[in-house]
Amino acid sequence: MKNRDRVFLLDYDLISPLGVGRREVFANLAANAMPAGRIQSFFPDDLPVEYAAEIRAPVPHWYAHEAEAVQMAARHDRKFELAVVIYQLMEERLKRVTERADPQRTGIIMGLGVDVPPIELLQRGIDRQFDGTDDSFADVIQMINRSKCRLSAVLNPYDLSSVFIAEKLGLAGFQKTVLTACAASTQAMAQAYAALARGEMDVVVAGGSDSIINLLALLSFSRLGVLASSAEPGSACKPFDVNRSGTLAGEAAGLCVLASESFLRATGLEPMFELLGYGNTLDAYNIAAPDPLGTGMKRAFSAALHCAGVRSDQVDYINLHGTGTRSNDPVEIDAVVAAFGDAAKTIPMSSTKDRHGHAIAAAGIQELAVLCLCMEHDFVPCNVNLRKPIRESAEIDLVMDQNRNATIRTAVTTNFAFGGVNTALVLRRN
Amino acid sequence: MPERVFVSAATVKCPGVSEIADLAELLSGRKEPPLQRFQLAGDEVLLGEDVPLDRGSPFYPPRRNQKVMRQEVIAATMGVCELLERAEVPAAAKADIPLFVASGLSLERQAGDLDWFSKAFRATLESSSSGERNKRLGQLAPPLLALRTLTNATSSFIAEQTGVAGNNTTFGNTSISGFYALKEGFDAVVSGQCSLALVGAASRGGVASYFMYRNFFADARGWRESLATAFLLLESETSLHERGVRPLCELTVLRTAPRPPSLTRPDEEIPFGAFADDASGASLALYSGAFCRSEHQRFGEAVATWWPRAESLFESLGNTGPANVFLGILAGLARAEQPGPLDCLDRDPYARECLVRTEQVPP
Numbered sequence: 184m185k186n187r188d189r190v191f192l193l194d195y196d197l198i199s200p201l202g203v204g205r206r207e208v209f210a211n212l213a214a215n216a217m218p219a220g221r222i223q224s225f226f227p228d229d230l231p232v233e234y235a236a237e238i239r240a241p242v243p244h245w246y247a248h249e250a251e252a253v254q255m256a257a258r259h260d261r262k263f264e265l266a267v268v269i270y271q272l273m274e275e276r277l278k279r280v281t282e283r284a285d286p287q288r289t290g291i292i293m294g295l296g297v298d299v300p301p302i303e304l305l306q307r308g309i310d311r312q313f314d315g316t317d318d319s320f321a322d323v324i325q326m327i328n329r330s331k332c333r334l335s336a337v338l339n340p341y342d343l344s345s346v347f348i349a350e351k352l353g354l355a356g357f358q359k360t361v362l363t364a365c366a367a368s369t370q371a372m373a374q375a376y377a378a379l380a381r382g383e384m385d386v387v388v389a390g391g392s393d394s395i396i397n398l399l400a401l402l403s404f405s406r407l408g409v410l411a412s413s414a415e416p417g418s419a420c421k422p423f424d425v426n427r428s429g430t431l432a433g434e435a436a437g438l439c440v441l442a443s444e445s446f447l448r449a450t451g452l453e454p455m456f457e458l459l460g461y462g463n464t465l466d467a468y469n470i471a472a473p474d475p476l477g478t479g480m481k482r483a484f485s486a487a488l489h490c491a492g493v494r495s496d497q498v499d500y501i502n503l504h505g506t507g508t509r510s511n512d513p514v515e516i517d518a519v520v521a522a523f524g525d526a527a528k529t530i531p532m533s534s535t536k537d538r539h540g541h542a543i544a545a546a547g548i549q550e551l552a553v554l555c556l557c558m559e560h561d562f563v564p565c566n567v568n569l570r571k572p573i574r575e576s577a578e579i580d581l582v583m584d585q586n587r588n589a590t591i592r593t594a595v596t597t598n599f600a601f602g603g604v605n606t607a608l609v610l611r612r613n
Numbered sequence: 614m615p616e617r618v619f620v621s622a623a624t625v626k627c628p629g630v631s632e633i634a635d636l637a638e639l640l641s642g643r644k645e646p647p648l649q650r651f652q653l654a655g656d657e658v659l660l661g662e663d664v665p666l667d668r669g670s671p672f673y674p675p676r677r678n679q680k681v682m683r684q685e686v687i688a689a690t691m692g693v694c695e696l697l698e699r700a701e702v703p704a705a706a707k708a709d710i711p712l713f714v715a716s717g718l719s720l721e722r723q724a725g726d727l728d729w730f731s732k733a734f735r736a737t738l739e740s741s742s743s744g745e746r747n748k749r750l751g752q753l754a755p756p757l758l759a760l761r762t763l764t765n766a767t768s769s770f771i772a773e774q775t776g777v778a779g780n781n782t783t784f785g786n787t788s789i790s791g792f793y794a795l796k797e798g799f800d801a802v803v804s805g806q807c808s809l810a811l812v813g814a815a816s817r818g819g820v821a822s823y824f825m826y827r828n829f830f831a832d833a834r835g836w837r838e839s840l841a842t843a844f845l846l847l848e849s850e851t852s853l854h855e856r857g858v859r860p861l862c863e864l865t866v867l868r869t870a871p872r873p874p875s876l877t878r879p880d881e882e883i884p885f886g887a888f889a890d891d892a893s894g895a896s897l898a899l900y901s902g903a904f905c906r907s908e909h910q911r912f913g914e915a916v917a918t919w920w921p922r923a924e925s926l927f928e929s930l931g932n933t934g935p936a937n938v939f940l941g942i943l944a945g946l947a948r949a950e951q952p953g954p955l956d957c958l959d960r961d962p963y964a965r966e967c968l969v970r971t972e973q974v975p976p
Contacts, residue, residue, distance in 0.1 A: 228744035231751065250877055287871045295785075297719060297762050322654055332877050333962065338718075338825040341764075341786045346874045346963055355873045358965070359793050362716055362764035362785040370782045374797070381804055402751055403759035463780045465712065467772035470681060470760055479778060601760065602769030604781065 187380035188443040191454030191613070193280055195439035196273050197552035198265055200236035200539045204272060209556040213586070215567055217417035217538060219431055224261075224396055231405040234416035235396045235432035236540030238265070245271045252334040256343065259336050262296055265436035265545075266344035266392040270351060273438055277388065280440050281352045283450050284386045290356035292375050293345040294367025294391030296544035298338055299399050344392055348438075356384050362544075365504070366600035367391055368437070369547030373461035373606055375441045385446040393544035394434030401432060407471075409508050420541075421568040422505030422534035423512050423581055430506040433540020437548035456555060459593075459609040460490030466603025473514045473599060480518035483597065483605035488522070491609035493593055495526040498609075500563055500589075502554045502596040505534020506541055511599065516574050516581075531589065533582045537568045547598045551608065554596045558612045563587040618802045619860035619974070621848040622700035624692035624813075625943050627841035627930060628661035636940065637947035639929035646929045648837060653823055660819055661839030661930055664688045670695075672774065681760040682770060683719065689815035689842035690770040697775055700846050700858070702809065704776065710809050711780040713797040714768045715790035715935030717816030718825060767815040767842075777811060784935070788902055788959050789869070790814070791935035792967035796867050798847045808852035813844025816934030826904055829962040835906025837931020843939035859974070861946055865954065866891070866970035874963035884915040885958050888968045892919035895970065896953030899944050900925050901937035902960035916958065924948075938969055945971050 195205075200218040202208040211218070219236045227233040245268040246257050257264040270277070281289055334343070341360045349358040361367045361374065368391025375387035395404060404410050411429035413419035420431035447454060462483040468474035488495060501523075504515055520527045535553050542549050557564060569583040597607040623633060629647035630636055638644040648659040666687060667673065672694035674682055682690070697707070732753050740746035755761065763769070765783040772778055780801065784790035791814040798810035818838035827833055853860055870887035885900065892898070898920035903909035909927045916923040926933075926940060933940055941957030948955070957969040 226743035227747070228742070229748045229751075252877060286873070297764055333829050334876060335825065335828050338821060340825060340962070342790075342963065343876070347876055349873045350875050350878075353873050355871050357793065357869065358789075358874060360785050360790065362719075362783045363768075363781075364763060364765055374782060377797075377800070381800060383800070398747070398750065399754075400759075402754040403762070405751070406754055406756045407759050463782070465768065465772040465778040465781050467708070467776050467778040469773060470678075470763065470766060470769045482778075600765065601763055602765045603772060604765060604768075 188382055188445055190376050190379045190458045191442055191444065191447055192456040192458055193440040193442055193452060193454050194276050195437065195552050195555055196269065197435065197437040197549060198238060198269050198272065199435045199549055200238055200433055203240050205556060209560060212538065212553065212556060212564060213562060217567065219416035219419065219540065222396060225398060230401055232401060232410045232412060232432065237396055238434055242268045252332045255336055256334040256339060260339060261394040261397065261434065262392045263343050265394065265434065267347065269392065269436040269438050270348050277352055277440065280442065280452065281354065281386055284446065286353045286355040288356055288385040289354045290358065290378060290384050291345045291349050291354045291388045292359040292361060292371040294361045294371040294544045294547060295341045295344060296393035296395065298341065299397050348388065354388065363604045364600035364602060365543050365546050366598045366604040366606045367544035367547065369598040369606040369608060370463065372439065372547065372551065372608060373463050376458050376461055379441055379443045386440065386442045388438055388440055390438035390548040391545040392436035393542050395432050395543050396434050404432065411507055418568050420507040420537040422507045422537055422566055423516065423573050424569050425571045425573055427507045427509065427512060430508055430536060431540035433542045435539065435542035435545040435549040437545065437552045439548065439551065454613050456613055457611045459493060459611050460487055462486030462490060462607045464605045466605065468603050470602050472510045473603065475514060477514040477518035477521065479603060479605045480515060480599060481521045483607045484518060484522035487595065487607035487609050493609055495523040497593050498526065498530050498595055499591040500557065500594045501530055501532035502550050502594065503532050503534045504597050504599050505536055507536060513573050516579060520579060527579050528577065529580055531563045531580050531582045531587060533564050533566045535564055537566060550596050554594055554610060558591045558594060561588055561590050563589050563591065615803045616805055616849040616851060618799050618864045619848050619850065619853055620845045620862050620864065620942065621853060621858050621860045622696050622846040623844065623861060623943055624696040625843040625940065626664050626688040626692050627933060628663055628839050631665045633943050633947050636944045639926060640924055640944055640947065648931065653820065656833045656836055658823055658836045659931060662819060664840055666691060678770065681757050683761065683766065683817060685815040685817045685840050685842055686766045686770055689767045689813065689844065690774050692842055693771045693811065693844050694774055696844060696846060706809065707776040708778045709807065710777045710811055711798060711801050711807055712768055712771060712777050713781065713794040713810065713812045714783045715794040715814040716764055716767055716783050716785045717818065717934040718786055718822050719762050719764050719766065786935065787961040787963065788934050788937045789961040789965040789967060791938040792869065792959065795938060795969065799864055799867055802847050802849050808849045810847045811844060812847060813842065814935035814939055815842040816840065816936045818932065818934060826962050830905050830908060832907045833905050836904055837927060838904065839930040839933050841930065841933035841936035841940060843936045843943055845939060845942065862971040862973055864969065865972050866968065868968045870966035874965050880964045882964055884912045884960055885966060886915065887966060888958065889919045891956065891968060894954055895920060895956040897922045897924065897948065897951050898956045898958055899941040900958040901941055902932065903927055904932045912960065920956065938967060942969060942971055
């Protein structure tokens with residue numbers, strides 16, 4: 184992109200299994216808190232995996248003042264509920280920025296996960312009305328779905344969360360929803376960067392919301408064999424360990440406020456970080472597994488560094504995708520070594536999914552928020568459950584045993600998705 | 614200096630349509646609407662679900678992929694394979710081509726067939742405890758359910774089958790997402806980031822979509838939706854000259870209505886009124902976005918107020934979700950005898966509107 188504007192991060196926040204809000208999240212990160220436990224949000228008895236990293240804090244009070252239709256949708260759709268909560272958590276801070284911008288030059292991009300029909304809600308209707316025929320199934324859905332506005336109890340367009348926040352803040356430029364699974368919110372921030380860098384927008388709110396802690400998602404992911412099984416939930420997910428067996432189901436929502444340099448100059452607002460660039464590629468290999476050669480991942484890292492104008496030896500920390508699955512972790516490490524070369528030996532890197540779980544479409548914003556916290560606090564988190572790394576420490580600096588204190592000025596965060604989507608972001612502390 | 618952006622190749626697959634010329638037949642009414650009638654929760658619904666796919670084509674997916682490919686994903690993947698072959702894009706260039714896709718609802722195969730969910734709910738009725746229910750659901754769950762419902766399946770299979778592997782994303786899932794995908798590719802070419810970009814949409818429509826959007830409308834009579842996929846190869850003027858390619862049309866204006874959408878506020882905006890000032894510059898408007906007849910009439914009356922001529926594919930295909938804007942562009946190509954710029958207008962259920970202007974390229 185020629186003559187691009189610089190892009191800055193003004194604010195961010197997160198609701199995560201590690202806590203509600205930045206302060207709580209960092210306190211738990213620093214204490215190596217492991218929030219995984221037996222699922223409490225529904226009855227998980229006899230599921231292949233009965234535990235997850237849940238957000239245990241009660242949240243309905245965050246939206247108790249909203250319209251009844253919004254409350255109804257939030258009660259039935261965890262993704263939307265968490266999106267509403269993160270908006271409420273940040274509302275005043277968001278307005279302080281967006282109110283200073285031309286509404287037509289403000290936008291929102293959210294990464295969202297797949298829709299999950301609320302089986303337990305439907306079950307109540309079914310118990311009363313379902314006679315086993317397809318016609319009565321449709322009647323049940325319609326009965327539950329009855330509503331006098333654009334919100335449904337059964338299925339809503341994925342755009343629901345971005346439209347909700349856009350309406351609250353008057354974001355008229357665009358309201359986009361990105362649907363690229365585990366890379367969705369990472370891509371949301373990459374697309375926000377692109378819109379700001381080319382001068383299309385002045386301010387973009389970017390982030391994501393997702394939860395796979397529901398019956399349908401747990402069954403689906405269990406059948407794919409990607410969820411870790413262990414008697415000890417806290418040690419189930421072991422990214423980059425030879426004994427890893429899968430990932431930890433999670434949930435999260437987060438937002439960040441990105442703005443162009445010209446907007447900051449006009450308003451005098453102070454940024455926290457600069458988003459230096461991104462890399463974004465496709466594997467073109469297989470829907471279910473990463474390319475074993477890691478070509479697409481490597482190209483994403485290299486493109487991100489090139490876009491950012493940063494040499495690999497200038498990177499102080501990498502927050503890896505590190506799911507703890509058999510297929511992802513070794514390919515990711517190979518791609519890092521290929522992209523960063525000798526620098527990989529000395530750049531501390533870790534995945535924090537063993538702590539907060541895999542929030543799928545919200546993984547990108549959760550891990551960007553964690554990265555920002557680490558950069559603010561000169562904190563390098565260790566892979567808590569890493570005992571026997573899949574690669575020798577002479578080749579790569581996978582942080583293990585204990586957290587470190589080190590200045591992180593420039594850092595990379597990355598996420599990869601089913602379908603072979605690879606996205607990396609480069610961030611610099613301002 | 615910004616690059617001019619052209620459409621140099623295109624593909625479309627939807628009920629009754631396997632090439633651009635078929636759209637002209639549908640628009641003119643010479644071809645019967647390929648829709649089937651269903652009764653859903655008291656409404657009569659017209660759905661277009663059968664896409665003509667050549668199972669003997671070298672691009673028809675291998676058996677191992679068919680298990681996880683929804684119908685619209687198969688159609689989109691085959692269409693893009695054919696498009697790239699026709700456009701003679703060099704293999705070496707494919708890895709860097711950006712791919713921006715808009716996707717409709719990805720649950721259709723389950724909710725549409727009503728099989729897995731029906732069985733699942735039967736299981737819940739027959740279970741005496743949550744543990745028993747969970748066990749039975751676990752036994753019933755298709756092993757590849759997570760992949761079959763993957764929201765970015767279209768881009769994944771297009772990449773796998775064609776080698777296209779550049780910058781990318783999948784937007785969803787109301788019709789405005791088609792415009793966002795188009796705009797992302799347009800901006801990449803206009804800014805000189807790339808000389809070729811693939812943009813398009815795959816939308817399933819159907820029963821689950823009906824339940825998703827039904828609440829948006831007080832009067833659902835005449836509900837029409839179709840499965841549709843449409844993709845465009847966008848190309849810079851410089852690249853066209855270098856490759857000696859004659860484009861299908863030029864994209865000259867891409868705009869959205871400058872207002873935020875609403876979840877709860879009644880839709881009182883005059884459809885497409887935000888673009889009224891543009892109307893005099895176009896010879897024809899192709900409009901889309903309606904799901905039901907009353908809405909279609911409302912859109913048509915508004916468009917006819919400002920544009921000299923207005924047409925729509927509603928009678929033939931109904932709403933095609935994120936594919937709307939692409940079908941509009943391609944229907945414009947099918948109307949090649951129409952002189953002057955052509956405006957494609959679309960409106961999503963949240964009243965988000967877009968305008969895309971195309972201009973013919975002189976011989």
